[in-house]
Amino acid sequence: MVPDLQIRDSNSGRNTASRPATLLPEALSTALWCARQGWPVHPLAPGQKTPPANCRDCRSPGHTHRECPCIAAGRWCHGFHAATTDAERLRGWWAGQPGFGAGVACGSAGLVVIDVDAHETPLPERNRVLPGIAIPPSVSLHGLQHGFHTLALLAALRGAEDPARDASTLRVRTPSGGLHIWYAAEPGHAWRCSTGSGSGRALAWQVDVRAHGGYIVAPGTRTAAGTYRALGPERRPAPLPEWLAVELARTGHRPRPPAQRDGDTTVPQRAREAVLAAGGGRSTAATLATVLTPVFDCGTVAEGAGFNHKLNRAAYTVGGLVAAGHVAATDAEAALVAAAVQARPDQERRALRIIQSGMNAGSRHPLKLGDRR
Incomplete structure (x- = not known):
């Protein structure tokens, strides 16, 4: 039983917290509860927090989960890649190994x-x-x-x-x-x-x-x-939380976006997301989104986009907004870094130096909303 979760058996719908644990193994109860939440589950090795070892064939050099027949056949090789919400498959896994623990595949x-x-x-x-x-x-x-x-x-x-x-x-x-x-x-x-x-x-x-x-x-x-x-x-x-989403973007936790197509508006949308934490009203947010969009655009091409120049120009403008009191320096820097690492996730340190230099230069020239640089 799992009293902390008040788990219910998926067949009966009845609360199992007060029922004998022999009717439904504790780890299986946990797995089935997670699956009902829509969270794909895979086994963990008994008593451990890591997946069980793959079968011998799946340990062969060059073998990957993408073409693995085990996953297609409903077996649990390759850890979270085999995760499922299928209750019968989970029951089959735990019937063969009642000592399994339960892991949840976060992405899916x-x-x-x-x-x-x-x-x-x-x-x-x-x-x-x-x-x-x-x-x-x-x-x-x-x-x-x-x-x-x-x-x-x-x-x-x-x-x-x-x-x-x-x-x-x-x-x-x-x-x-x-x-x-x-x-x-x-x-x-x-x-x-x-x-x-x-x-x-x-x-x-x-x-x-x-x-x-x-x-x-x-x-x-x-x-x-x-x-x-x-x-x-x-x-x-x-x-x-929105502020955590901005921090995750700033620190490179979002994959590089695909190449932009004609009429694609996803880049401006990401710019708006990056400035949510900066506050300052709609006019400030709109200005920041406009300033950051060219930086985000650099993520659509591998090179030749003038990334350093565009980032420096954006930082200079944002420095002026900070000096004029439209946005806090820490929030503005976070938005700039979010844009930079989205476009060039492998250049975070250099981007930070460009941002700090540009903001310092721009801070000597306070910028009124509506001004253009």
């Missing part, structure tokens, strides 16, 4: 899960604490110990609620003391995974992102380390 479930770690590890360099946000040497980092602190700091800088305290969405405490914060992505919006303690794409130190190309341990799952327990009464993911 439309989920973005913020995975907060609480590991006792040394602080990284300042530029890795909040990637893309410069922390001056004069600011003390004493007391900053783990992902709960860096996520709270990021939220505070954006004037937003700390997601770790967001009781409106499903939150799951991990056996290691971390936290999984589940959100629902807007339909059609894909986000990429990241590791917060790595050297590549990251939201914050010790804050991982689970989305397309990844999976998350289902609430109620037991491992050798303990149980993943849901906090509070909420059992559904809330929509991904």
